[in-house]
Amino acid sequence: MRDARTKEAAERSRQRSVLMARAQSGDQDAYRVLLDDVAQALRGFLRRRVADTSEVEDVLQDVLMAMHRARHTFDPMRPLEPWLFAIARNVTIDHARRRASRGRWELQVDELPDQAGSIEEPAAPRLDEALAKLPASQREAFEMLKLEGLTVEAAAERAGTTAGALKVRAHRAYKALRAMLGGGE
Amino acid sequence: MTADSHLAETKRQLVDDLRPVRRLWSPGARTALWVALEAVMLLYLLATRARGDVGALLAMPGFVLELAAVVTASVLLARLAFAAGVPGHDVHPGIRGIAFACVALAATHVLTRPFRTDLSLAAFANGAHCAVQAGVLAFVPWLVILVALRRAAPFRGALAGALGAGAAFLMAFAFQRLTCPVDDMLHLLAWHGLPVVAAVLVSALIGVWWLPRWRS
Numbered sequence: 001m002r003d004a005r006t007k008e009a010a011e012r013s014r015q016r017s018v019l020m021a022r023a024q025s026g027d028q029d030a031y032r033v034l035l036d037d038v039a040q041a042l043r044g045f046l047r048r049r050v051a052d053t054s055e056v057e058d059v060l061q062d063v064l065m066a067m068h069r070a071r072h073t074f075d076p077m078r079p080l081e082p083w084l085f086a087i088a089r090n091v092t093i094d095h096a097r098r099r100a101s102r103g104r105w106e107l108q109v110d111e112l113p114d115q116a117g118s119i120e121e122p123a124a125p126r127l128d129e130a131l132a133k134l135p136a137s138q139r140e141a142f143e144m145l146k147l148e149g150l151t152v153e154a155a156a157e158r159a160g161t162t163a164g165a166l167k168v169r170a171h172r173a174y175k176a177l178r179a180m181l182g183g184g185e
Numbered sequence: 186m187t188a189d190s191h192l193a194e195t196k197r198q199l200v201d202d203l204r205p206v207r208r209l210w211s212p213g214a215r216t217a218l219w220v221a222l223e224a225v226m227l228l229y230l231l232a233t234r235a236r237g238d239v240g241a242l243l244a245m246p247g248f249v250l251e252l253a254a255v256v257t258a259s260v261l262l263a264r265l266a267f268a269a270g271v272p273g274h275d276v277h278p279g280i281r282g283i284a285f286a287c288v289a290l291a292a293t294h295v296l297t298r299p300f301r302t303d304l305s306l307a308a309f310a311n312g313a314h315c316a317v318q319a320g321v322l323a324f325v326p327w328l329v330i331l332v333a334l335r336r337a338a339p340f341r342g343a344l345a346g347a348l349g350a351g352a353a354f355l356m357a358f359a360f361q362r363l364t365c366p367v368d369d370m371l372h373l374l375a376w377h378g379l380p381v382v383a384a385v386l387v388s389a390l391i392g393v394w395w396l397p398r399w400r401s
Contacts, residue, residue, distance in 0.1 A: 023203060024205065024206050024208060025205050026203060026204055026205035027203075028200050028201075028203050031199070031200050031203050032196070032200050035196045035199060035200065036196070039192065039196070057191065057192060060192065061191065061192060061195045064195060064196065064199060065195070065199070065400075066338075066400055068199045068202070068203075069338065069399055069400060070272055070338035070399065071206055072206035072207060072208055072209050072338075073209045073270065073271045073272065073337055073338045074208075075208070075209075075211060075271075076208075082273035082275070083271075083272050083273040083274075084272075084273070085273065086272035086273030086274075086340075087272045087273070087338075087340075090272065090340035090341075094340075137401050161401070162202050162204075163202065164198045164199060164201050164202020164203075165202060167198050168195060168198050168199075171191075171194060171195075171198070175191065
């Protein structure tokens, strides 16, 4: 029984390596299958490591993007998992660091003040304030596409990245801005 | 938009963005090429700038041991640096220990060299020339490692940068022992050793700033 499971795991690992090797050659179908497969495995891995479960999906997307950019470093003669989970581990560590760093700037108070600093209703943050809170790469992608009206290709060229990666950045920027400006899904 | 649809969108964009890539050579192969580059430099130096008593020095076991220790440490650090660019490419933890033991062994031998306090301007100028020469000898191998790392995918840029500089400048240290005629301990520590330390620190900073850019 145990042998059968070990054999099954070894076979799956071998298949993943083959899929990644094909993806390195530009095979989109193989890559699609691989992404679906590893996303499942990564989700389980991240759920055990990311403290805030609501952030697991964000970290998962970061891991997939890091894996995409590092795909040329994978050696098909080796199993995929050590490579993949090393990426996932490092992305998780970076995420935890960023989270801890953000936490240091948030002031925790024991008691709420009797009177608010202003009697006016708090206004929704302005777009420029919300933009300032975005990571530089996302802000740049949003500004080039939505404020300057550049095409994806032109914006990607200016940012020194690929069109796909720029679209992912812009997509994440929209999502963050929607959350900050109070827009619905 | 739900989390699932975000993920589906990300996967779709990654698939759309997929292009064939040129696979990175293994850390072992890259280390071998780097060592070959250093070997060419060594042959050139021995042919053109070797100190006069190099034959006698190479007959001294202490000197040979120091040189072997520095060269070994340099190659091991290069191997560790190249491995730092490949996720999950773990190097045996003992390699790090051996590298540091080699550096300690070489440092111990340097500390047993005669100590002559020479604070003259000529000694200072001679030392400064050695420090500059360390930079010149190490520059290309250091750059080769940094560019190779930049093409890879290092997560810990500071460590990768520091390892790269350690490898290149330790090899330069070994080369300088065959070209610089001064065996004074103070000279070796200040003008041959300090450039190694300084380069490691500078390279770690460069690594923090430059090496993790593959992710953005």
